[in-house]
Amino acid sequence: MPYNPPIAQIMLAMQSAGNLGAQGPGDLGAEDAAAILSEAGRFAAERIAPLNWTGDQHPAKLVDGTVVTPPNFAQTYRDWAAGGWNSLTGPAAHGGQDLPFLLLAACTELWNASCMAFALCPLLTTGAIEAIAAHGSDEIVQRYLPKMISGEWTGTMNLTEPQSGSDLSQLRCKAQRTPDGTYRLRGAKIYITYGAHDWTSNIVHLVLARLDDAPEGTRGISLFLVPKILPDGAQNDLQCQSLERKLGIHGAPTCTMVYGDNGGATGWLIGEENRGLACMFTMMNNARLLVGVQGVALASRATDAAISFAKERRQGRGPDGGSAPTPIIRHPDVKRMLTQMRAKTAAARMLCMATAAAIDASARAPSAEDRKAAAARAALLTPLAKAYATEIAVDVTAAAIQVHGGMGFIEETGVAQYHRDACILPIYEGTNGIQAIDLVSRKLGIAEGRTLAAFLQAARTALAACAGEAAAEVWIADLRQVSDQLLQAPNSALSLAAATPFLRALAALVAAGYLADASRLAQGTKVQHEAETDAAYFIAVELPAAVATAKTAMAGAAVLLAANFGG
């Protein structure tokens, strides 16, 4: 299935919600961004997209202790890295291009829409680079960053153990100090994406482990860099023990990694002892956004496939009569599905681009005050972007199957793969339930609620211009009523039980505001009609439904907390 990169739609999101070109002199301009995106889109369509079905049908496999990735994955990766695509946001001091995270987010959509199983590896490398850049010693930074930024080496995140998934306090992986200042690690980690592969000569593992004398719980976790190949060229004491057989992303090896089976894997401390979780969150926050972008990518690709199919497939007469079988896109119910899919995708893209822009501003804004405000916006937006974009990715890819009818259920058609791949998104990098808890218990109260209030006010202004003052006021008031209740006791069982419906509603409200703004910005461009339709449909249908869900969140929470499942 050919991939048609939605450059104009991504540019619109970057320019409206992402504020591209409005930050002032010295920043990336819209023209440059569009040129880079077009190049990225070309590589994605021509080189990466052909890998998608191949990777699904020829999963990564473990052969004699070595992981063999699907045909052409390794060569494509090397060419991709050679094109400079891995170094977009890396620090210039270490060979990076120091471009905005906004641009990385946009390119991340293109790589993942063309082949998510392929694009996962660079996504994790990006996170590892961030953690090392922020917390690594000079020696570590010098040794690893240049080659990770160039893409010569890749990175991984090692958090999960069988008994320790969302709950990192139960980590058992052990680390011992050695006299030379390095550490010996022993333990097993599961679900390690690209923990082993045949793309590069070295793989840089970031591993959470616990020192013998560490306090219990999350305050006793440290972060270590554990390379596959040691600086002296020797193989470190680590191996990929097995690969998981998964619902989707078959092309990406999901490894069980065993460290220290032969005495101990050599690791270097990143950051301070027992402060590993904070270091890990440096990379995790941006990774959460990028997982949201993966959701946008799959939703966009599936929508595109469904639209193409619906234009070709002829069944029945359209509502305008005629005897010839009509393209099913003319059937109102099919058009409904496609309109909804496209609007949800656009909404998710807006949230992600707004988050990326806030991350940029948190690092680049001229004043400390502005940087702090931007960091607060990024903190509040991240769970919205991750949870909303990944939830709609599951829905939209399922709808794409439905548009294809019986053919959608046949694997060869290819659309089922988007859905299978999407099913991991609400789970990894913090389940969507955890995003909702994060939002309610930690993010709503940022700056005494002023960050939230600013988002509500911005959405109100945008929606008033589009749907009228009265409607906008009602939506805002409904959301504010729930958020006020949540803020009174953000960690209560009631608030936690209401967190997910509230997140959905807040995400829809904020996204609706962005779509309204974008539809104005799009006037006169070739995406004007699409942007107007997205905004109009989302505001007419998705937003009221989401607000209705928020309104029943507290009543529903009270009911479900009283539920008893026996046993």
Next chain:
Amino acid sequence: MPYNPPIAQIMLAMQSAGNLGAQGPGDLGAEDAAAILSEAGRFAAERIAPLNWTGDQHPAKLVDGTVVTPPNFAQTYRDWAAGGWNSLTGPAAHGGQDLPFLLLAACTELWNASCMAFALCPLLTTGAIEAIAAHGSDEIVQRYLPKMISGEWTGTMNLTEPQSGSDLSQLRCKAQRTPDGTYRLRGAKIYITYGAHDWTSNIVHLVLARLDDAPEGTRGISLFLVPKILPDGAQNDLQCQSLERKLGIHGAPTCTMVYGDNGGATGWLIGEENRGLACMFTMMNNARLLVGVQGVALASRATDAAISFAKERRQGRGPDGGSAPTPIIRHPDVKRMLTQMRAKTAAARMLCMATAAAIDASARAPSAEDRKAAAARAALLTPLAKAYATEIAVDVTAAAIQVHGGMGFIEETGVAQYHRDACILPIYEGTNGIQAIDLVSRKLGIAEGRTLAAFLQAARTALAACAGEAAAEVWIADLRQVSDQLLQAPNSALSLAAATPFLRALAALVAAGYLADASRLAQGTKVQHEAETDAAYFIAVELPAAVATAKTAMAGAAVLLAANFGG
């Protein structure tokens, strides 16, 4: 994964929405029904459930022109048929037990919850039996029904061709009259479930085809019975050419059937020439309900698996504190997912049981007037049951993956299979979009709208007793306002574009009423708390959301009809 048949929950749905035991003397009593269900549940749990994962991992395959089903499928089927399970509703005159369709629906849940890929074959045989019983000549009935009712032979439905899916007017399969009164068929059919298998000595295909002199379109379609083995013992001219590789139901062979490659397959006319579509709808309507039941089955099974997992899996501290990792079922957001999954499943089950009871009453009620009214209820309920139950099956099985976290994405866990299997349900036996169109364009107006009005009134009464008069009145008024608009122009593009959200809302309203009634009926039983929670949560959360969706249906329809997707 062991299967625990939810006999008490099914019995409650049969007794409340299904009106079991209230029809008067001579009907099946609740005690007998419970005894039969318990036996069926035992067979399902002990014999069929072990096939589910096996069938997924060892798909049906085509070997030298013969379809080999997964290990143990054939023997289990023979034992199942020998137990009399295939003959529940068949006419007594031909060896059937003449039991109510309500009981068949209940048992269908058990078979499909334990292994949908296995249970599909009997489901199709049931439909074929109905069509032959209603429209077959005496000769055909005598020759085929006894062996199909006993399960010695199975049946198929052959509708789809590559160019003709939802739109049967494009059928090309040809039939020619012969001097001996039989017909010669030539053509290919796709997506034929159990079109070939190794369970029985004969397979009875019901095939839609077109006579040479038939009018164009759906008025030129005839229905033929085309047996694999002819009455003289010779092999008929038909074969399974290939099997599809599908997202789910791997154990069930989905065949491309080729008829007449060597001169013509011999067929017998069912019903009259050119009236085949009406005959096919005889079986299709009940099959649609049974597909809804498949949705209930998978949703129920997935919910059960998720509840079991959430009781065992320990992560984090619960909202009540404590330092030990808590079973995740105590986390409010996990409890929210489980409560919602269970409530939606119960709602879908109520709709299906109500539909089955209406089908029974349409055939068995003492007076012609009552039979006609029941037929009208069944006609209106069928699209609700099919579309609602299959839509929630997709959602609920996806939520079950989410409850399992990372493990949900690993195939070996088994929960992903429920979701893959469920994805066919909104598509086959008439897509859910077609159900919505059927509802709006043909069913709302039945008996000048009095059937619909009676449902609204019943829901209002039930909900008033549960949520108060005022709330009930608002919900009903909102729905009535939309239905009045739809009824003014049921075939307009606007109505067709609003059909799906309206169907969802009407299904939720009717189901909410049934759940309210059931929670009262359950007082003092062991499912009292569950029934109360299902009703309370559904009415607090699901119903208002569905009504909100209906309220924006017309505005959304206007927006989407104006959408232009280019090309």
